[in-house]
Amino acid sequence: MREKNSPQRPIRETKCPLCPSTFRTMSFLKQHLSASHFYVQIKEVLRKESCGSMLRCPDCGREEEAVKGNLVIHYGSRHNRVLDFADEKLRRWLKGLGVQRHQ
Numbered sequence: 001m002r003e004k005n006s007p008q009r010p011i012r013e014t015k016c017p018l019c020p021s022t023f024r025t026m027s028f029l030k031q032h033l034s035a036s037h038f039y040v041q042i043k044e045v046l047r048k049e050s051c052g053s054m055l056r057c058p059d060c061g062r063e064e065e066a067v068k069g070n071l072v073i074h075y076g077s078r079h080n081r082v083l084d085f086a087d088e089k090l091r092r093w094l095k096g097l098g099v100q101r102h103q
């Protein structure tokens, strides 16, 4: 019996373009970008869409207490909204990795 790696998707470490962190999957990278680099901006957008102490995701309606911060990561990574906050260079880089905004 020979061990063979699945040829379909080799897991390569992807380095964050904005800091030295590396990630094994695209979704971890997007979560990191949302939590570490665009947190304030994303939260600002969510605040405008929400009222009171609950934040509401404008894309799918999911609600969560503002203090938790999970919704910020959800919005940025689940809906690929990090693209909205990335500068031109980062946006092109993300698109090159297959990150697309689905409407």
Ligand SMILES: [Zn+2]
Pocket: 016, 017, 018, 019, 020, 021, 032, 033, 036, 037
């Ligand atoms: Zn980073």
Ligand SMILES: [Zn+2]
Pocket: 057, 058, 059, 060, 061, 062, 074, 075, 078, 079
């Ligand atoms: Zn959502």
